[in-house]
Amino acid sequence: MTEQEFLALAQTKYREINALKESPNLLDYEVGFRDIWTKLGLEVAQANLGKQGKDTRKKKDKNNIRQIRIIKDPSLYIRDES
Numbered sequence: 001m002t003e004q005e006f007l008a009l010a011q012t013k014y015r016e017i018n019a020l021k022e023s024p025n026l027l028d029y030e031v032g033f034r035d036i037w038t039k040l041g042l043e044v045a046q047a048n049l050g051k052q053g054k055d056t057r058k059k060k061d062k063n064n065i066r067q068i069r070i071i072k073d074p075s076l077y078i079r080d081e082s
Contacts, residue, residue, distance in 0.1 A: 009047075
């Protein structure tokens with residue numbers, strides 16, 4: 001995302017934030033501001049990182065200690081013969 005693209009996104013959100021001045025109370029203003037700011041953050045993240053992948057399967061880490069299984073067969077243990 002270039003600086004110009006970011007400024008264009010921020011400018012569109014500025015107009016929406018500026019429209020919040022007509023909110024009847026502070027709570028409505030805060031809720032609207034939070035929603036607009038969250039949407040802006042999402043749009044910036046998607047522009048920088050790309051769209052979400054369509055593959056929803058869980059990625060597996062083969063080095064994860066929780067996935068290592070303990071061998072229960074005692075004949076497979078290494079024995080010291082000395």
